[in-house]
Amino acid sequence: GENVEQHPSTLSVQEGDSAVIKCTYSDSASNYFPWYKQELGKRPQLIIDIRSNVGEKKDQRIAVTLNKTAKHFSLHITETQPEDSAVYFCAASVQAGTALIFGKGTTLSVSS
Amino acid sequence: KAGVTQTPRYLIKTRGQQVTLSCSPISGHRSVSWYQQTPGQGLQFLFEYFSETQRNKGNFPGRFSGRQFSNSRSEMNVSTLELGDSALYLCASSPDGGDGYTFGSGTRLTVV
Numbered sequence: 001g002e003n004v005e006q007h008p009s010t011l012s013v014q015e016g017d018s019a020v021i022k023c024t025y026s027d028s029a030s031n032y033f034p035w036y037k038q039e040l041g042k043r044p045q046l047i048i049d050i051r052s053n054v055g056e057k058k059d060q061r062i063a064v065t066l067n068k069t070a071k072h073f074s075l076h077i078t079e080t081q082p083e084d085s086a087v088y089f090c091a092a093s094v095q096a097g098t099a100l101i102f103g104k105g106t107t108l109s110v111s112s
Numbered sequence: 113k114a115g116v117t118q119t120p121r122y123l124i125k126t127r128g129q130q131v132t133l134s135c136s137p138i139s140g141h142r143s144v145s146w147y148q149q150t151p152g153q154g155l156q157f158l159f160e161y162f163s164e165t166q167r168n169k170g171n172f173p174g175r176f177s178g179r180q181f182s183n184s185r186s187e188m189n190v191s192t193l194e195l196g197d198s199a200l201y202l203c204a205s206s207p208d209g210g211d212g213y214t215f216g217s218g219t220r221l222t223v224v
Binding site: 006032034036042043044045046049089091093098099100101102103104105 | 145152157170209211213
């Protein structure tokens with residue numbers, strides 16, 4: 001089955017810096033890659049996703065890149081703000097029909 | 113539009129007991145997945161149900177089971193509880209599975 005590795009497990013940045021979180025997946029059939037943000041005591045919330053027919057996707061300060069050949073994808077957050085502090089999870093699945101498998105998460109701390 | 117509703121929010125059980133958790137998905141969503149969340153282990157996939165059938169299953173012992181009803185509501189059951197079962201149990205629903213998952217707030221289970 002699918003296995004998703006996520007790095008780093010913790011990341012500390014200064015406000016205004018960029019943050020990058022990387023994930024690798026094992027199942028070459030996976031073609032859907034979402035990222036979830038979980039603030040302390042809250043539910044995970046989808047912040048951005050990418051499908052295998054797209055190499056990059058941006059939404060304001062957040063971007064995700066996908067390299068299908070290398071089977072890895074990354075989350076990029078620019079101009080970080082204290083409210084970006086949270087745990088971020090990457091995940092992978094084959095669209096429709098298989099489970100969403102998550103990485104173990106990255107705790108991002110943004111200090112002002 | 114109502115979100116994913118999980119009940120109860122908190123539960124305290126004794127070792128050896130069994131427990132049933134409930135999840136009501138977003139209206140129209142036919143796929144329900146369950147995850148166990150513990151510190152350091154991220155979101156571990158338990159099982160996924162689609163149209164009352166278990167479609168995918170994670171690597172958990174047989175003490176963990178679930179079902180889905182015709183209205184897409186789902187329950188998961190854990191029998192013979194162990195201390196290590198203490199965790200946040202999250203349910204997520206999706207229109208067809210594979211993508212577009214929305215999470216509930218979870219049930220915090222404590223086994224004493």
